[in-house]
Amino acid sequence: MSGLTRHTAAELADALAAGETTSVEITRAHLDRIAEVDGTAASGGVHAFLHVDAEGALAQARAADERRAAGSPASALDGVPIAVKDVLATEGLPTTCGSRILEGWIPPYDATVVARLRRAGLPILGKTNMDEFAMGSSTEHSAYGPTRNPWDLDRIPGGSGGGSAAAVAAFEAPLAIGTDTGGSIRQPGAVTGTVGVKPTYGGVSRYGLVALANSLDQAGPVTRTVLDSALLHEVIGGHDPLDSTSIDQPLPPLVDAARRGATGDLTGVRVGVVRELGGEGYQPGVLSRFQESVDLMVKAGAEVVEVSCPHFVHALAAYYLILPAEASSNLAKFDAMRYGRRVLPDGADNPSAEQVMRASRDAGFGDEVKRRIILGTYALSSGYYDAYYGQAQKVRTLISRDFAAAFEKADVLVSPTAPTTAFKLGEKLDDPIAMYLNDLATIPANLAGVPGISVPSGLADEDGLPAGVQVLAPALADDRLYRVGAALEAALVDKWGGPLLDRAPALATNGAVR
């Protein structure tokens, strides 16, 4: 089997099952690819990874091969390597959340998602780059330098999970894990031409996920195909007693749904086009690719209805009050006392714990993190609480009601995933509002806890860059995402004559220095 990095995870799993290749070969091929194209932020490489664990990954691959040889693979994906966003705790492997305050921190335990990956036999290639503490839409807020979009190295890969999306798009990993608080799996998926899934809130454990905003955060798959996401989702999903918000119900059959969808039949499926997600502020090329996707769903037998979710226009504002409020509270634990970076204040003789805390937090946090901590502190302060935070929580109720009404008329809702294709690095860095607008279409799902998938919808005419179509389903109906997503993917791949990522420009190899 040649070109191991070009295969999907499902293909690799089949090849492993058929004895055509080994996990060591597959893992080594991806480690080689990382060495060839990843480079560093400074060298101009993709810089999808913050830490690569070649030795650990190969040891896990050897163990996977031994299990196969003994006829007892641990799961369907046993031996297929994966990359993990650096916001999930990995025992023995650095976890920094893209922040200087956690530089060099090595957790003494695994996040449940990571433990499940290990149990299922997926070798962990390394940890992927991200916006600091998952705050951002471009991965430019990483303290370790930005990740670059494999489609155009001068552009952003989306955020905050730009590293995970870029690793998959650049063929450095067949699979990756991301986390999605306001769109951080789906939006990077859209701008890199990959598939990203935000499962139902509570459907995948958050134990060991360094919290940004507990009521919104959700880990999920980043892959090149819808089927691969379903396979990975079944590995990481399901109830976890270590997470009190984890849903104590079995997952619906996701892989079956994806396989069923791949036959291309959407007869009887009611698809709702959300009127409020697709007008002003959306790039024309993104909108025309979206319309094309809707037409293909109709061709596949779906019935399309327009639905209105009138409170979605307030989602962004509610999100940018709730998120900083929860973040300011969550990040209080970074106090330089028990772990993390400790910085002594200048000129203070025998400084107090509080002085050390202040100096450490100033030195350890980047601009965006400070901005959101201050904003959250403001939103929660007395006198403003009712006007801002309290109102935001009420708007959340209205958005959930909008979803409930829309799901009476439609089985799934669709929209473009992100309003634009990837913008240039640096372009929006000094304009937080422009940056926040990127999450316009993805945020309502996080506020209401419903699941969503982004499927590549093609290339925008004006710039030739990938766009994505988002499919949303009611809570716990994640299987609908996979059925509709796979049907759409099948129709689109047919139309393009192959996977979209085959059209991405080849990356310079060896050192990735331009």
Next chain:
Amino acid sequence: MPDITRDEVAHLADLARIDLSEAELDHLAPQLSVILESVASIRGVAGDDVPPTSHALPLTNVFRDDVVRPGLTAEQALYGAPAQEQQRFAVPRILGDEQ
């Protein structure tokens, strides 16, 4: 129109235990004003009849049997400590000069 002054940012930074430099204060105050202005549209959207949602799912308490089980060893717990002494976290003095 909501406006946030430089002094207010300094006060909030104080509450959040972050020493911001003069330059950061100059930079942050106008940015936060712009952000607050854009989120201010939320005021008045929902009336008193709308209950707030703190969480997308109904939450219930989760219990487990009170059984002793192994936790982290002292060594593991202290591994990431910036400073340690005699199997304990070593921290700067907690009390101020006046205490």
